[in-house]
Amino acid sequence: MRGKFPLISCVIAGVLGVSAGSWPEVRGQTLSETRTSLRTQLPAMFADRQWATPKPGSWTPPRKGDDGLPPVFNRIQTQDKVVFLTIDDGYEYDAAFVDIVRRERVPILTFLTTNYVKGHGQYFWALRNAGSRMENHTVSHPNMAGLSAEAQKREICRSSDTITAQYGRRPQIFRPPFGSYNQTTRQAARDCGVKSLMLWSAEFYNGTTSPRGVRGEFVRGDGGTGFKPGDIVLMHYRKGLAQDFTTLLGWIRQQGFRPAAVENYLPMSLGGNAPG
Numbered sequence: 716m717r718g719k720f721p722l723i724s725c726v727i728a729g730v731l732g733v734s735a736g737s738w739p740e741v742r743g744q745t746l747s748e749t750r751t752s753l754r755t756q757l758p759a760m761f762a763d764r765q766w767a768t769p770k771p772g773s774w775t776p777p778r779k780g781d782d783g784l785p786p787v788f789n790r791i792q793t794q795d796k797v798v799f800l801t802i803d804d805g806y807e808y809d810a811a812f813v814d815i816v817r818r819e820r821v822p823i824l825t826f827l828t829t830n831y832v833k834g835h836g837q838y839f840w841a842l843r844n845a846g847s848r849m850e851n852h853t854v855s856h857p858n859m860a861g862l863s864a865e866a867q868k869r870e871i872c873r874s875s876d877t878i879t880a881q882y883g884r885r886p887q888i889f890r891p892p893f894g895s896y897n898q899t900t901r902q903a904a905r906d907c908g909v910k911s912l913m914l915w916s917a918e919f920y921n922g923t924t925s926p927r928g929v930r931g932e933f934v935r936g937d938g939g940t941g942f943k944p945g946d947i948v949l950m951h952y953r954k955g956l957a958q959d960f961t962t963l964l965g966w967i968r969q970q971g972f973r974p975a976a977v978e979n980y981l982p983m984s985l986g987g988n989a990p991g
């Protein structure tokens with residue numbers, strides 16, 4: 716039974732539409748009203764939000780490796796002016812961020828480091844309900860390439876087990892911390908039920924400084940500037956995320972791009988929703 720109570724609290728918090736960090740005002744509401752409300756709203760909240768799917772033929776999914784292991788990719792091949800926003804770790808919280816994701820209906824993908832998010836299930840439940848899948852970013856954020864096969868497997872499998880228990884869906888995409896991985900990482904990922912490894916093509920240094928010391932800088936991996944179709948952008952759960960995210964959305968729209976759901980550009984065999 717242990718472990719059930721936090722989940723139930725999160726469910727109730729989610730149904731009542733509360734943001735992380737505050738509890739809902741339920742005074743004056745009778746228990747039976749609450750029950751009716753739960754009954755009508757539960758089905759809606761357990762359904763993931765549906766995001767627009769791309770036109771067939773408008774993109775090329777990442778290639779599967781010949782070795783049968785989960786492939787590694789850092790962008791999606793497409794001519795559509797779409798970018799994919801991914802947010803990692805989970806060490807710091809900004810309740811206003813949840814409101815923006817909800818209000819603006821922005822598809823995001825979350826990579827959780829499960830040790831970081833202990834005790835903050837409510838925050839990520841709210842994001843899950845706003846349409847973000849919870850994918851795997853290890854238990855303790857190590858440099859995977861420096862670990863034994865056994866240790867790598869433990870980092871990935873235990874993180875997936877925790878995410879499955881807390882959010883009701885087993886992660887199928889893995890992001891290695893620091894983008895560091897080797898062949899053993901791909902084998903460990905496969906053994907833990909992961910279907911692909913997602914890196915990134917650009918990083919927005921929200922709440923921190925880029926390698927050349929600029930706070931809030933947007934840096935492309937290929938050295939270019941601005942967005943390119945199919946970019947996967949890395950951000951982090953940090954303080955001030957709401958404001959930084961708003962800034963990034965502004966840049967994306969200014970350049971004629973829009974955020975899209977990366978899972979809809981990945982076939983099911985790689986952990987996404989698309990056919991194949």
Ligand SMILES: [Zn+2]
Binds near residue numbers: 803804852893
């Ligand atoms: Zn990370």
